[in-house]
Amino acid sequence: MSEQPIADLRRHQPRFSGLESGHRACTGCGEALGARLVTEAAGPDVLVANATGCLEVFTTAWPQSSWRVPWLHSLFENAGAIASGMEAALKAQGRPTKVLAFAGDGGTFDIGFQALSGMLERDHNVLYVCYDNEAYMNTGIQRSSSTPHAATTTTSPAGKARMGKRHLKKDIVSIIAAHHVAYAATASVAYPSDLRKKVRRAMAVEGATFLQVHSPCPLGWGHDGAVSIEVARLAVQTGLFPLVELERGSLTGVMPIREVRPVRDYLRAQKRFVHLFADDPRAREELDHIQALADHNIERYGLRGDRPDALDSEGADTVRRGGARWA
Amino acid sequence: MRDMLEGSQAIARAVALCRPQVVAAYPITPQTHIVENLSKLVADGKLTTELVSVESEFSAASVALGAAAAGSRAYTASSSQGIMLMSEVLFNIAGLRIPLVLTCANRAIGAPLSIWNDQQDSMAVRDAGWIQLYCADNQEAVDTTIQAYRIAERCEIPVMVCVDGFVLTHTMEAIDLPTQEQVDGFLPPYRFNRALDPRRPISIGTLVAPEYFSEVRHANHKALERAIDEIEAADRDWAEVSGRSSGGLVEVLGDPEARIGILTLGSATGTLLEALDEYPDLGPVRLIRLRCFRPFPFEALRRACAGLEQLAILERALSPGLGGIVGTEVRAALADLEGTLHIRDYAVGLGGRDIPLSTLPRVLEALAVPESERFRILDVNLEQLPEEDR
Ligand SMILES: Cc1ncc(C[n+]2csc(CCOP(=O)(O)OP(=O)(O)O)c2C)c(N)n1
Numbered sequence A: 001m002s003e004q005p006i007a008d009l010r011r012h013q014p015r016f017s018g019l020e021s022g023h024r025a026c027t028g029c030g031e032a033l034g035a036r037l038v039t040e041a042a043g044p045d046v047l048v049a050n051a052t053g054c055l056e057v058f059t060t061a062w063p064q065s066s067w068r069v070p071w072l073h074s075l076f077e078n079a080g081a082i083a084s085g086m087e088a089a090l091k092a093q094g095r096p097t098k099v100l101a102f103a104g105d106g107g108t109f110d111i112g113f114q115a116l117s118g119m120l121e122r123d124h125n126v127l128y129v130c131y132d133n134e135a136y137m138n139t140g141i142q143r144s145s146s147t148p149h150a151a152t153t154t155t156s157p158a159g160k161a162r163m164g165k166r167h168l169k170k171d172i173v174s175i176i177a178a179h180h181v182a183y184a185a186t187a188s189v190a191y192p193s194d195l196r197k198k199v200r201r202a203m204a205v206e207g208a209t210f211l212q213v214h215s216p217c218p219l220g221w222g223h224d225g226a227v228s229i230e231v232a233r234l235a236v237q238t239g240l241f242p243l244v245e246l247e248r249g250s251l252t253g254v255m256p257i258r259e260v261r262p263v264r265d266y267l268r269a270q271k272r273f274v275h276l277f278a279d280d281p282r283a284r285e286e287l288d289h290i291q292a293l294a295d296h297n298i299e300r301y302g303l304r305g306d307r308p309d310a311l312d313s314e315g316a317d318t319v320r321r322g323g324a325r326w327a
Numbered sequence B: 001m002r003d004m005l006e007g008s009q010a011i012a013r014a015v016a017l018c019r020p021q022v023v024a025a026y027p028i029t030p031q032t033h034i035v036e037n038l039s040k041l042v043a044d045g046k047l048t049t050e051l052v053s054v055e056s057e058f059s060a061a062s063v064a065l066g067a068a069a070a071g072s073r074a075y076t077a078s079s080s081q082g083i084m085l086m087s088e089v090l091f092n093i094a095g096l097r098i099p100l101v102l103t104c105a106n107r108a109i110g111a112p113l114s115i116w117n118d119q120q121d122s123m124a125v126r127d128a129g130w131i132q133l134y135c136a137d138n139q140e141a142v143d144t145t146i147q148a149y150r151i152a153e154r155c156e157i158p159v160m161v162c163v164d165g166f167v168l169t170h171t172m173e174a175i176d177l178p179t180q181e182q183v184d185g186f187l188p189p190y191r192f193n194r195a196l197d198p199r200r201p202i203s204i205g206t207l208v209a210p211e212y213f214s215e216v217r218h219a220n221h222k223a224l225e226r227a228i229d230e231i232e233a234a235d236r237d238w239a240e241v242s243g244r245s246s247g248g249l250v251e252v253l254g255d256p257e258a259r260i261g262i263l264t265l266g267s268a269t270g271t272l273l274e275a276l277d278e279y280p281d282l283g284p285v286r287l288i289r290l291r292c293f294r295p296f297p298f299e300a301l302r303r304a305c306a307g308l309e310q311l312a313i314l315e316r317a318l319s320p321g322l323g324g325i326v327g328t329e330v331r332a333a334l335a336d337l338e339g340t341l342h343i344r345d346y347a348v349g350l351g352g353r354d355i356p357l358s359t360l361p362r363v364l365e366a367l368a369v370p371e372s373e374r375f376r377i378l379d380v381n382l383e384q385l386p387e388e389d390r
């Protein structure tokens, strides 16, 4: 490859970007990357309903905004319903524009769950994207029902009597799939072309679709912003965050893992799990427990692949297709 | 043409005449008949709209917000617990300056659980930033609904049309429904300047830091104040179309020269008017109806109260620990008359307690006692309470 600077190369790609640089996200923020990838693939002909959370806050400090798509933030827990209303309006007006709903894991798994479930049940033509960073990051790292078992947050700290969060991460994609929506999938910012492909798939569906994007949070997870992608990739390679696709409730696609990594490799990279590496029998028990959860995922979804690791091969093609929509 | 219609049915027909493109509501007594009637109009092909059958009032208000922001005329309705569940969205709608119309079929708020009428629900959200109009009867509910859309869309402020639950929503009345041509002539198609559109992407609902927040609130407040003119104009212009005024901001009934006044909101107006006929020996009484509660019509209220020596306020809600809500605000508006104007404030008709015609003489009698409490709940039967609660 030539020594051309990245910025120069970018200019040669007619890429639509719905989220511009200059926003106030932390370095290495998974959500910022995720939202950029999603809007790139979804293209400019969209309306966005954004729940309260980091993504909303770091992109729109009045009088500035990083969004190049029409965007509305209302509340923490109503993105599903706001998007439903937008879609109903577009339908009434006969406009083909697609509606996207963006929310964090708190806005999706917890407080906004009812509005989301209603949106899915009524099958609004909306792609709902959950940027899953596994805690309430905007308010300073509190546990959500997406926080993994044993992770520490400010409301699930580790101490003499506790080993971090006591409960399991909610299996949201299965709950979504139980609404029998046409398409529900998980993705990770560590696999951008897979993520874009899933967005395009969802965009092609007329009806409610759902994408859960695993989005590392350097501040909340306790790792350097420079290794966000590596950390996110380990979540997939250990089996702790399976990349799957479900159509009308049936499993139709998985991202195979050729070389399964032990969960320790993933956990050790993050301060939120540091207590699991203390010389403490409870810590060893928790580690075994988490390994068992990963093994269960691998078994359940048949993740052990014999084919080569899907490490992003169709990226260039994806970018061009995103650009074509914009042109 | 005059039809015998139930209040809710009349309201639903009025809403349909306004051609909303998106309707979202959730059942709750006494609002339910409105959403049922709208659903039937849709099913019968008499109303073309996206009817979104939401899973909660919270989502009903959110759907209406999203729809109006995306460029469609939107409608929702609720009562009581539903208004409470919506309240976060109601503040948001007003803060975002989204024009839409909501019918509040007024009902008490639990606990204790009560499905019956008072006005605690709309009063609880009086500071949300909505325009609030209180209807005296069902004809007004119809006319005010139509006016509400014009006001909301011209001012970019949401309008809450308040109708007393059961007393209005479930009562049959002869209603003069306007024609579609009349409404179309009065109410132009919905056009929202800030509608979300990919050809002109804007961000709505951004984070606002302290250096701008006061300015946003100032703009909100001034817009509400300026809405006074649009509310009056809508009533005047609609009167020209329909031949009926709904009372503008503040309506003066009874004897306009009387030194004794009673002020109320909503359907109690009709009861008091009838009581004036029933008890002609009580002497001249000026009946003042506050149709517009937000924005608060200071000037119109002061004009309506000019020359009064005694004023009783009858309201269907209260602020526990303070007293009357309307009464407190009216007192503040008339503060410089204190000394010459004796004001007493009574909560009546709470949780569906009947307001009989005899309320009028009892209120006037209570008002005449100079050393009486500034506020009290009328008709409390102390014998029903244990000693320590009296
Ligand atoms: C009704 C309500 N409760 C609480 C809050 C405070 N709050 C704002 S964002 C947030 C957490 C957001 O978490 P998540 O959805 O996971 O998004 P993230 O910031 O992690 O991206 C909370 C608790 C709120 N805005 N509204």
Ligand SMILES: [Mg+2]
Pocket: A104, A105, A106, A131, A132, A133, A134, A135, A136, A137
């Ligand atoms: Mg989060």
